[in-house]
Amino acid sequence: MKKIFLIILTFPLLCSCAQPRVVDEVNMSQAIGYDILKNDNVEGIFVIPIFQQEKMGKYQILTGTSTTTSDVQAVVSKKADKPVLLGQTRIFLFSEKIVHEIGMTELTDYLYREPQLGNRVILAIVEGKAKDVLNTKPPNTNVNIGIYLSDLIIHQTETGNGPDTNLHLFLGNSLEDGGDSYLPLLKLINNEVAVSGVALFHENKMVSKVGTRDMFVFKTLVQSHRRGVYKFKLKDKKKSDIVVESIRSGSSYEVSGSERNPSITIKIKIKGQIKESMRSDNLTNRKMIKIIEKEMEADLTKQANRLIKDFQKKSLDPIGLKEKYHAKNKKMTYEYWKKIYPTMDINVETTVNIIQTGVSE
Numbered sequence: 001m002k003k004i005f006l007i008i009l010t011f012p013l014l015c016s017c018a019q020p021r022v023v024d025e026v027n028m029s030q031a032i033g034y035d036i037l038k039n040d041n042v043e044g045i046f047v048i049p050i051f052q053q054e055k056m057g058k059y060q061i062l063t064g065t066s067t068t069t070s071d072v073q074a075v076v077s078k079k080a081d082k083p084v085l086l087g088q089t090r091i092f093l094f095s096e097k098i099v100h101e102i103g104m105t106e107l108t109d110y111l112y113r114e115p116q117l118g119n120r121v122i123l124a125i126v127e128g129k130a131k132d133v134l135n136t137k138p139p140n141t142n143v144n145i146g147i148y149l150s151d152l153i154i155h156q157t158e159t160g161n162g163p164d165t166n167l168h169l170f171l172g173n174s175l176e177d178g179g180d181s182y183l184p185l186l187k188l189i190n191n192e193v194a195v196s197g198v199a200l201f202h203e204n205k206m207v208s209k210v211g212t213r214d215m216f217v218f219k220t221l222v223q224s225h226r227r228g229v230y231k232f233k234l235k236d237k238k239k240s241d242i243v244v245e246s247i248r249s250g251s252s253y254e255v256s257g258s259e260r261n262p263s264i265t266i267k268i269k270i271k272g273q274i275k276e277s278m279r280s281d282n283l284t285n286r287k288m289i290k291i292i293e294k295e296m297e298a299d300l301t302k303q304a305n306r307l308i309k310d311f312q313k314k315s316l317d318p319i320g321l322k323e324k325y326h327a328k329n330k331k332m333t334y335e336y337w338k339k340i341y342p343t344m345d346i347n348v349e350t351t352v353n354i355i356q357t358g359v360s361e
Contacts, residue, residue, distance in 0.1 A: 027062070027077075027084045031146025033093035033130030034069055036101055041065045044072030045134045046084060047146040059144035061134060070110035086114060090150040091122040092167075093130040093186070096199075096206065103204040104174065112171055119168035122150050125199040125206065127187040136193055149193065153184050156195050159227045161215035163198065177334040179203055180318045182210075182222075200318050208314055210307070216246075217303045220268055221319045224250030229275065232299045234292065242292060243276040247355065253321070255328040262329075263345035264321055266308075268300060270352045289354050297350040304348045312342045321346070 031047040043065045050058045062084065064075035077084040094107055111117055126133050138148035156162030162184055173181035180202050187196035198210040198218060210218045216230045228246040233239045248271040257263040274292070311317060315338065322341070326332050 025082060027080050027082045028088040029084060029086055029146075030059075030088050030144060031091045031093070031134060031149060032086075032089055033095075033126070033134045034072075034098055034107065035095045035130050036098040037065065040101075041067060042069050042072055042098065042102075043131065044069065044076060045131050046073075046076055047134055047144055048080075048084070049088075049144050049146075059146075063131075068110075069107055085116060087116040089117060089121060090146055091124060091153070093124050093126050093133060093149070095126050095128065095130045098130075099125060099199075099206045104170075104201060104206070105204045108167070108171060111167060117167070120166045122153055122184075123165070123167055123170055124149070124153060124184045124186050127185055127196055132188055133186060133193055136188065136191065139192075149186070152193065152195065156184065160195075161212075161219050161228045162195060163215075163219045163222050174201060174203065178317070178322070178338065180316055182318050185209060200316055202314075202316055208310070208316060214303060214307055216249075217300060217307060218318075220249045220270070221251055221266070221304065221307070224248075230270075230272075230296070230300070232296060234295055238278070240278040241276070242274065242278075242296070244270075244272045244292075244296060244352075244354070245275040246270060246272045248272075253324040255325055257345070259329060261345070262325065262340065263347065264324065265347045265349060266304070268304060268348065268350040270296070270300070270350070271355055272352070274354060293352045293354055296352045300352070301348050301350045304350070308346050308348070312344065312346070315342060317341065 027046075027048045029046045030049055033045040035043045035045070037043055043063060046062045048060050048062055050060060062076050062080055064072050064079060066072045066075050073084055073086070092111065094104075098107065108123070111121070133149070134145055136145060138145050140148065143151075153162065157164045163182060165181070165183055170181050170183060173179050180200070182198045182200050184195055185197040185199050186193055189196070195212070197212050198215060199206050200208040200210065216228050219225055219228060225246070226248055228249060229243060230246065231241060231243045234242055249269070251266055251268045254265040254267070255262060256265065311319070322337050325337070
């Protein structure tokens with residue numbers, strides 16, 4: 001009984017050994033951006049919220065430069081009134097220039113090792129300077145720019161055309177042999193931040209982009225999703241715009257052919273409703289719906305084929321065809337895949353089902 005009593009008494013002593021982190025005693029970053037300077041030094045931009053009731057939504061921006069991204073945090077902490085920690089960081093921004101000159105493996109290595117960060121932290125690439133994006137005033141003054149940017153990307157992945165990705169998914173794909181991955185692209189347009197596409201990576205380097213026009217198709221190729229919007233033009237005299245909101249979209253893959261001459265068939269399936277139409281026709285007419293379905297199928301197939309041909313030309317595989325083929329041929333090596341992929345026969349079949357028109361008679 002005495003032993004139990006002594007153990008209980010030691011708990012407060014053990015707990016007192018830990019170093020408490022009081023919010024008022026540290027600077028907790030919520031967003032960090034990295035740019036590269038002319039002397040090849042790295043500039044880090046840290047968004048720090050101000051935790052005071054009368055300054056709700058206010059924040060400060062701290063900057064520092066060093067030769068490595070991991071050391072920038074220490075430099076900024078030395079300049080700040082309190083230590084700068086990463087525990088609340090929701091998003092990391094990397095300028096397109098720094099990614100090209102240093103590479104994502106080096107830029108993200110310390111993030112993967114940082115115990116304060118969760119695996120679902122968001123990574124994004126900036127067309128321009130990360131500093132300019134983080135110095136942009138968010139439309140909603142009740143949140144800081146870090147929360148605004150992370151919410152912007154989450155909104156795109158959950159209800160828009162942005163594919164889901166984070167630190168864990170990006171590194172998981174990148175670290176494979178010949179790993180190809182992708183991250184959202186951000187850009188300042190008329191002094192407002194917007195998602196401008198998807199950055200494509202081969203191993204360590206950013207090598208290509210998917211524009212906003214192709215984001216719906218790209219997302220459908222890489223993952224199933226329930227939300228998204230697709231706009232295309234009908235082949236009528238007015239070339240009317242049709243906007244279809246996806247209810248369920250996704251793709252399946254079939255591998256066939258011989259080992260020397262393999263082929264992959266990609267079957268895209270879309271269920272959706274017409275969100276907007278510039279035609280005056282009654283869109284409850286089934287004949288008209290069939291025309292829209294067939295023309296949307298043709299448009300999507302053309303777009304998907306163009307994307308895939310471009311990927312093959314650049315030896316890029318962001319949609320994971322290598323894994324699909326490897327499941328059929330377990331003996332396949334990465335060297336063999338590199339040899340056959342650029343000329344592989346890849347076919348796309350698209351089925352569109354408009355199950356609601358979204359328009360009343």
